[in-house]
Amino acid sequence: MRLLYYLIPIFLFLSCNADYNTDLRGKWQLQKEVSDSKTIRIDTIFYNFDNHVFQIQTKYDAYSYNQLLGRFTQKNDSLFLDFVDFPNISARHYLIKKLSSELLYLKNNQVELQFRKF
Secondary structure (H helix, E strand, C coil): CHHHHHHHHHHHHHHHCCCCCHHHCEEEEEEEEECCCCEEECCCEEEEEECCEEEEEEECCCCCEEEEEEEEEEECCEEEEECCCCCCCCCEEEEEEEECCCEEEEECCCCEEEEEEC
């Protein structure tokens, strides 16, 4: 029983420890989607990252939006998004081209997504 008193704080510390770059944490506004053939400016899609959970929000107006939820994993310069409750959406893998406290650039085989911290 006494061992339990020592293990609980250790488990709490480990569960709160971020094993991803904390610059990723927060709300990001998608500004551009760049492909080989075109650049699309966007300002109504937001990605939120915290504690290995992400949310993608698409805002239609001040009162309505859609959202997707899932889990993310960051390993070195790779970001993996897994849409847990959406079996019809496949997991996505991105290369993190740029990550700072203000900018995030993600790239996969088809497109580069450019975000600003919101």
